[in-house]
Amino acid sequence: MQGTPMNIPPVSIGAVKSALIEQYADPVLRRRATMLWGTRGVGKSSIVRQVAEHHGVPLVDLRLTTIEPVDIRGAIYADDVRGQTVWFPPEFLPSADQPAGILFLDELTAADQRLQISAYSLILDRRVGKYLLPDGWQVVAAGNASFHGAVSHDMGTALADRMFHFNVQTAIDAFLAHALSQGFAPEVMAYLRVRPDRLDDTASQLAQDHLVGASPRGWEDVSNVLKANLSEGARRSFVQGRIGAANAAEFFGVLRELQAGADVVALMAAAPGAPTLALMPGTLDGLYGLVYGLLAAVVDERSLRRALEIAGQLTEVRAAEALPLREVQTLSMELLAQRALERGLEVVMLESPAWQRYGDQRSQDTRR
DSSP states (O other), X not given: OOSSOOSSOEEEHHHHHHHHHHHHHSTTGGGSEEEEEOOTTSSHHHHHHHHHHHHTOOEEXXXXXXXXXXXXXXXXXXXXXXXXXXXXXXXXXXXXXXOEEEEEEETGGGSOHHHHHHHHHHHHTSEETTEEOOTEEEXXXXXXXXXXXXXXXXXXXHHHTTEEXXXXXXXXXXXXXXXXXXXXXXXXXXXXXXXXXXXOOHHHHHHTTOSOOOOHHHHHHHHHHHHSOOOHHHHHHHHHHHHOHHHHHHHHHHHHHHHHHOOHXXXXXXXXTHHHHHTSOOSHHHHHHHHHHHHHHOOSHHHXXXXXXXXHTGGXXXXXSOOOHHHHHHHHXXXXXXXXXXXXXXXXXXXXXXXXXXXXXXXXXXXX
16 A cells, blocks of 8 residues: 555544444454554554454454464474475464454554565465364454555555455544443543544644654653652643653643633532532633533432533533533533433432423424
């Protein structure tokens, strides 16, 4: 493949995961390899692992940039009885007593071209030398194209014609759903909710010839930095060193507003009505910070009830500029409902007067 954008439409990482789950379920489609193209940190390897977990099958994960060509072909030895040299296949390749699973060839396009020959044999013929991949195994490969700014060797059309291809791109909704499930720092989720273009700045990074930039994986590391017990100076240094100085400067600027805009602890302890409204932030950044802060504060029945009360008052906020308060409230209620289901608190949610009023208002809006 040449260093130009591919002629297939971009798809989100969530859509690719769903497609791979369905592909594996079909015995015929499973025998055709699939290639995932995408920038670093988009989550290609993560979803392959999730697909294997979904079907309850083993996953063999080969990072091709860390092994030698002989590692796939295996070792050769002399068979004195047969008077021939014989290849011993490597132990990490699936054996006949493992009838089904997923073989993941990661960093395919960055691997040594001698190694790619062996990898291509697994993709094209499902065999290397005398080794034959069991019928029930699916081959999934992943890598970067040259226009992604990574080390990449061109893929020939003969190989490309033997695979399904997905042009994986970052999608903010899918990332935030992942971040929520993994317990990312609320500040990171709030920032990316209002700055979705900062999720992955690969294009800008390449245009400016910068070494470090933002990526989904980078924001996960930033979340871990924020959750760690670091000094302010160390925290700033680590964030700058992970997503770049310009991204870090903007993030810390918004972070100060998030932290100053809403005291979630005080809000959770405040009385409903005017005392709660007085503590509400008056900016969009602050409101999204509040939404994710409330979510992190929900740990039991009492905190859920109080969080729903606060979310119910979001449309009452008065600000110097027009804000999408109904949209913010809808997001908050949807996230709190999801948290309630995760913690088995759906009855508490359904019995909440704030939730009931929200439902009634939604019904009225629908009828208009």
